[in-house]
Amino acid sequence: MSKIKKENLKSGTVNRKPKLEEKSAYRSVVLSAVIGGILLISSIFLNGGYLSLVISENFLFQTLDITIRVLVILFFFIFMTISIGNYKELTGKPLDFKFIVLIFIFSLIQSFRDSIVFSFTLVGLLLIIVYLFFIQEN
Amino acid sequence: MKKNATGIIIFIFIAQLLMSSAFLIIKSYGTPIEFDVGFGTAPVIDGVVDGETSEWASAEKLEIELFHNLTNPSDGLPIELWVLQAGSNLYILARFDLNDHSSSEYDKEFLGILIADWDAGLDFTDAKIVQFSNMSTNNYSYLDHYINDTVYYGDMNPNGDGAAKLEGNQIVYEFSMPVENIEGGIEDVELDHGDTFNFKIIFGKTAIYPSGIILSNIISIHLQYPPGAPDLPIEELLMSISTIVIFSTIGAFFAFYIYRITQLKKEIERIRS
Numbered sequence: 001m002s003k004i005k006k007e008n009l010k011s012g013t014v015n016r017k018p019k020l021e022e023k024s025a026y027r028s029v030v031l032s033a034v035i036g037g038i039l040l041i042s043s044i045f046l047n048g049g050y051l052s053l054v055i056s057e058n059f060l061f062q063t064l065d066i067t068i069r070v071l072v073i074l075f076f077f078i079f080m081t082i083s084i085g086n087y088k089e090l091t092g093k094p095l096d097f098k099f100i101v102l103i104f105i106f107s108l109i110q111s112f113r114d115s116i117v118f119s120f121t122l123v124g125l126l127l128i129i130v131y132l133f134f135i136q137e138n
Numbered sequence: 139m140k141k142n143a144t145g146i147i148i149f150i151f152i153a154q155l156l157m158s159s160a161f162l163i164i165k166s167y168g169t170p171i172e173f174d175v176g177f178g179t180a181p182v183i184d185g186v187v188d189g190e191t192s193e194w195a196s197a198e199k200l201e202i203e204l205f206h207n208l209t210n211p212s213d214g215l216p217i218e219l220w221v222l223q224a225g226s227n228l229y230i231l232a233r234f235d236l237n238d239h240s241s242s243e244y245d246k247e248f249l250g251i252l253i254a255d256w257d258a259g260l261d262f263t264d265a266k267i268v269q270f271s272n273m274s275t276n277n278y279s280y281l282d283h284y285i286n287d288t289v290y291y292g293d294m295n296p297n298g299d300g301a302a303k304l305e306g307n308q309i310v311y312e313f314s315m316p317v318e319n320i321e322g323g324i325e326d327v328e329l330d331h332g333d334t335f336n337f338k339i340i341f342g343k344t345a346i347y348p349s350g351i352i353l354s355n356i357i358s359i360h361l362q363y364p365p366g367a368p369d370l371p372i373e374e375l376l377m378s379i380s381t382i383v384i385f386s387t388i389g390a391f392f393a394f395y396i397y398r399i400t401q402l403k404k405e406i407e408r409i410r411s
Contacts, residue, residue, distance in 0.1 A: 026406065029399055040392060044385050049377075084395070090402060106388050113377065 025086045032083035039076040046072060047110045047117065069111070070120045077107040077125055081132070100129065172334070172358040173198055173221075177365060180224035183312045185303030187231070194231060197222035204341050204353035215341065215353050223317065223361060228329060230313045232339060239307040245273045246345050249302070249311040252285070252338040253327040260356065262338050264327040265290060268300040268311050269345050278302050283347070284325040290347040293325040317361060332371050334360040 045051040046069045080103050085095040104125055111117040178196025181187075187194055198221045203214025217234040232249055250267035254260055265283040282296035298315035317329045329335060337357050342350035363371075 022406065026403065029402070033396060033399060037392060037396075040388065044389075048381050048385055087395075087399065087402065090406070106391065109384055110388070112384065113381065 022090065025090055029083050029086045029090065032079045032086070036076055036079040036083055039072055039079065043069075043072045043076060043110050047113060049113055066114075066117055066120070069114070069117050070124060073107050073110050073117075073121050074124045074128065076110070077103055077128060080107075100132075104129065171200070171202060171356070172360065173200060174360045174362055175221045175223055175228070176362045178222040178224055180227065180314075181222075181229055181231075181312065183229075183299045183301045183314050185301040185310050185312055187233075187310060194220050194222065194229075197229070197231065200357070202339070202355055202357065204339060204355045206353060208354060208356065211355075214355070217339070219339070219357070221359060223364075226317055226319070227314045228317050228359075228361065230315075230337075232311045234309065235307045236309070237307065239304060239309060240274060242274070244270075244343060246270055246343060247273055247309075248340075248342050248345060248350070250281075250340045250347075250351075251313055251315075252340060253315075253329070254336040254338075255327045256330070256333040256335055258336075260336060260338075262336070264325070265347070266298050266300060266313055266315055267340075267347070268302045268313070270302065271345075273304060276303065282326070288348055295321070295323070295325065297321075297326060329361060331361050331363045334358055 081095075081100065084099055084103065088095045088099070107125060108118070108121055111121040175198050176196075179193065181193035182191075200219045200221070201216060202219055203211070203216050205211040205214045215234060215236075217232050220229075220231040220233075222229050230251060236244065238244075246269075248267055248269040250265055252262035253264040253266070254262045263285050265281070265285055267281040267283065268278055269281055270278045278301075280296075280298070280300035282293040282298055283290045284293055285291075297319065298313065300311070300313045302309060302311045315329065317331065319326070319328060327335070335358070337359055339355050339357065340348075340351045341353040343352065344350040
């Protein structure tokens, strides 16, 4: 009697765990996509040339402006990779290289108006991809 | 492993910050006097403002001062500065008074206009100078020089024109210089419509450059497009269109992804039920 009860209890816990993981993965998909969306809107304003954070010619402010613009794109890439990665996991397929390349292009192309932002974004994105590759390997 | 990952993330951002700082060298400087210059009738470059023909009537008129020290401006020489565009030239007039202007002290007087390229900040590389050899006999010459590391060299192919005339204590300097002139080569700054250029007005009493310069000031001139020309240059127009197309495409893909997320939620709910 007690054995049957125990088995039922055990299988219930096992079932609840994937459900919980599924829920948290879905929440991660949505949250990361929302943050990605906010970063995309910020990028449209900053990298689309509609808004400049700094008008001054001061070197420090100019550097800050460029750094913010680069970071907005890099974080967009990171959050969209997380979101799409979890989405693919929920559909039962792994995030393949094709999608990473697509997010990479969509991120990099946002900086096409400014060669300096473009160069640093390219370097940053490559570093992130190298880092992701290492994580995957480990 | 977690420690390593944090380390790599910190390394990426520090590298990012360091690289973006290391390659950026932008000159910082004070804000020069800025104004827009439109089009009018071409004046005659002879050192005389002819009231009968109303030449210079359509010029942008500005009153500025030339200073001994631009970082600490005081006791400036007030001058009238008139600027206008006509045809494919930019015209600049400077008019001012000096006590005992006809005395031998000012025999070798000069007034020059140094020009910096639109993206060169205050790196002035082109000089147009009207240099008197004898003011009492009204002998002067127009000089077109290029500046390399503060040394003035005469242009192989001088362009533009300059003239001056003293009447009483008042002197008028007139200059003309070509706009959109691609034949100037590296010796001349190529002035373009739609761009803003820094000009340095220099004044001195001895024909030595740059050590003979005793007074100066900087103005910033935006050269308007000729009437009837499009407001936006073709490059800017293409850039704006590309920006809209690229960000709309990314936005559309993002919207499609959000739609897929909502579909995924429905799918999960369907499987669960």
